[in-house]
Amino acid sequence: xxxxxxxxxxxxxxxxxxxxxxxxxxxxxxxxxxxxxxxxxxxxxxxxxxxxxxxxxxxxxxxxxxxxxxxxxxxxxxxxxxxxxxxxxxxxxxxxxxxxxxxxxxxxxxxxxxxxxxxxxxxxxxxxxxxxxxxxxxxxxxxxxxxxxxxxxxxxxxxxxxxxxxxxxxxxxxxxxxxxxxxxxxxxxxxxxxxxxxxxxxxxxxxxxxxxxxxxxxxxxxxxxxxxxxxxxxxxxxxxxxxxxxxxxxxxxxxxxxxxxxxxxxxxxxxxxxxxxxxxxxxxxxxxxxxxxxxxxxxxxxxxxxxxxxxxxxxxxxxxxxxxxxxxxxxxxxxxxxxxxxxxxxxxxxxxxxxxxxxxxxxxxxxxxxxxxxxxxxxxxxxxxxxxxxxxxxxxxxxxxxxxxxx
Amino acid sequence: xxxxxxxxxxxxxxxxxxxxxxxxxxxxxxxxxxxxxxxxxxxxxxxxxxxxxxxxxxxxxxxxxxxxxxxxxxxxxxxxxxxxxxxxxxxxxxxxxxxxxxxxxxxxxxxxxxxxxxxxxxxxxxxxxxxxxxxxx
Numbered sequence: 001x002x003x004x005x006x007x008x009x010x011x012x013x014x015x016x017x018x019x020x021x022x023x024x025x026x027x028x029x030x031x032x033x034x035x036x037x038x039x040x041x042x043x044x045x046x047x048x049x050x051x052x053x054x055x056x057x058x059x060x061x062x063x064x065x066x067x068x069x070x071x072x073x074x075x076x077x078x079x080x081x082x083x084x085x086x087x088x089x090x091x092x093x094x095x096x097x098x099x100x101x102x103x104x105x106x107x108x109x110x111x112x113x114x115x116x117x118x119x120x121x122x123x124x125x126x127x128x129x130x131x132x133x134x135x136x137x138x139x140x141x142x143x144x145x146x147x148x149x150x151x152x153x154x155x156x157x158x159x160x161x162x163x164x165x166x167x168x169x170x171x172x173x174x175x176x177x178x179x180x181x182x183x184x185x186x187x188x189x190x191x192x193x194x195x196x197x198x199x200x201x202x203x204x205x206x207x208x209x210x211x212x213x214x215x216x217x218x219x220x221x222x223x224x225x226x227x228x229x230x231x232x233x234x235x236x237x238x239x240x241x242x243x244x245x246x247x248x249x250x251x252x253x254x255x256x257x258x259x260x261x262x263x264x265x266x267x268x269x270x271x272x273x274x275x276x277x278x279x280x281x282x283x284x285x286x287x288x289x290x291x292x293x294x295x296x297x298x299x300x301x302x303x304x305x306x307x308x309x310x311x312x313x314x315x316x317x318x319x320x321x322x323x324x325x326x327x328x329x330x331x332x333x334x335x336x337x338x339x340x341x342x343x344x345x346x347x348x349x350x351x352x353x354x355x356x357x358x359x360x361x362x363x364x365x366x367x368x369x370x371x372x373x374x375x376x377x378x379x380x381x382x383x384x385x386x387x388x389x390x391x392x393x394x395x396x397x398x399x400x401x402x403x404x405x406x407x
Numbered sequence: 408x409x410x411x412x413x414x415x416x417x418x419x420x421x422x423x424x425x426x427x428x429x430x431x432x433x434x435x436x437x438x439x440x441x442x443x444x445x446x447x448x449x450x451x452x453x454x455x456x457x458x459x460x461x462x463x464x465x466x467x468x469x470x471x472x473x474x475x476x477x478x479x480x481x482x483x484x485x486x487x488x489x490x491x492x493x494x495x496x497x498x499x500x501x502x503x504x505x506x507x508x509x510x511x512x513x514x515x516x517x518x519x520x521x522x523x524x525x526x527x528x529x530x531x532x533x534x535x536x537x538x539x540x541x542x543x544x
Contacts, residue, residue, distance in 0.1 A: 402441035
């Protein structure tokens with residue numbers, strides 16, 4: 001076995017590309033200036049570096065440099081978009097439409113806005129994780145100010161029909177915000193082309209550093225404004241005060257430039273590896289892929305191993321292989337993934353799921369090794385599983401009256 | 408979230424995994440938990456009809472590492488005890504022995520429930536009155 005460590009949890013965070021690290025280093029000491037210092041070369045160098053990075057990032061998403069607002073990450077960008085639009089457009093209405101499978105940074109922010117008087121509609125998703133467009137359109141009313149739909153889901157990798165949603169929003173004159181954290185830098189994400197007015201994303205999901213993100217805010221047709229949530233020196237055109245994280249932004253820019261050049265080849269290579277992994281898993285019985293397989297990020301697979309509990313399964317190989325489970329056995333609530341539950345999976349299948357997210361630094365060797373380790377783990381856990389034994393004996397598990405512990 | 412060494416040890420070398428013949432009169436079976444909750448434990452005891460001692464215990468568990476370790480430990484503790492002695496096993500003993508963190512206490516509760524359910528099943532099969540203490544599970 002040895003000390004092999006394989007990282008298949010790139011949706012949680014990606015390693016920082018060494019080329020990104022290299023680009024960042026001079027901005028910690030040599031060029032350590034504050035981008036807002038207007039009166040000396042240290043400040044000018046920093047400002048120049050930030051402008052350059054802003055250009056790299058704008059280019060990646062087909063936007064204008066002035067449309068990029070730097071933040072501390074996607075959570076802050078989500079907060080700024082939702083709260084900022086809610087406050088800025090409060091005279092127009094108070095209704096927001098979002099989806100049950102959104103990230104907590106969106107859902108919890110919406111819940112907070114509800115306490116402040118917002119009305120929020122949480123759309124269901126279909127069995128494959130996609131929203132029903134007619135349901136979205138039917139939910140729009142005169143008081144609707146914003147539709148918030150994530151580009152790609154963090155757990156399943158399912159990609160929502162952004163173009164169609166953009167058209168519906170344009171038809172009804174509502175703003176469209178997308179949390180594109182899992183999509184930017186991995187697939188083409190040009191908000192303007194698809195009628196997206198605000199878009200949140202972050203560096204550390206695209207081989208950049210942690211602690212820096214951005215919000216795209218459309219400047220024309222329409223010109224969108226958000227009320228600042230962080231008050232201070234009026235940085236970022238008054239939308240987000242706070243000294244800019246210059247090294248982080250430089251790294252973010254470099255990551256965007258690399259993504260621009262390499263995302264197509266990365267996606268092609270990773271989808272092959274992902275498919276190989278999925279195919280190998282299907283050699284076992286009672287394996288289910290969660291989410292639409294045709295509208296899915298190339299590097300993600302969410303798989304349920306029936307009658308095996310996800311966290312226990314992970315324990316068989318987690319010294320060597322890092323990934324995530326939809327089983328929330330570790331959380332105090334003991335609730336499995338709300339995303340998988342929203343897809344209509346039974347709680348049993350949600351508890352039995354693993355999320356594989358490959359990345360730029362995943363090799364074919366890694367995948368081969370993981371396949372063997374996971375198969376071994378699944379077989380081991382099934383040998384331990386009373387419900388697997390019952391299933392094999394032909395017992396109908398749905399007919400059993402489970403003595404649930406009332407905790 | 409790091410597991411304690413004892414949880415890891417039981418997880419890696421689970422004791423007494425398996426199935427006893429539940430059609431036998433001296434075998435008691437307890438099945439607790441639910442797949443929807445992410446934990447199902449099946450614990451079985453085989454009782455020596457003459458001495459009243461638990462001569463064998465087996466388990467199978469669907470669940471996380473702590474659930475598997477709790478049931479593995481329970482089978483270890485059951486062997487050699489009388490049925491009445493076995494009823495005194497408390498979930499907090501399991502928590503202590505395995506150093507379970509608060510979020511995993513439910514695993515130990517489930518193991519205690521499984522012990523009681525197996526004993527109740529054995530008693531019912533053998534026409535022994537089920538005590539109030541055992542029913543409390």
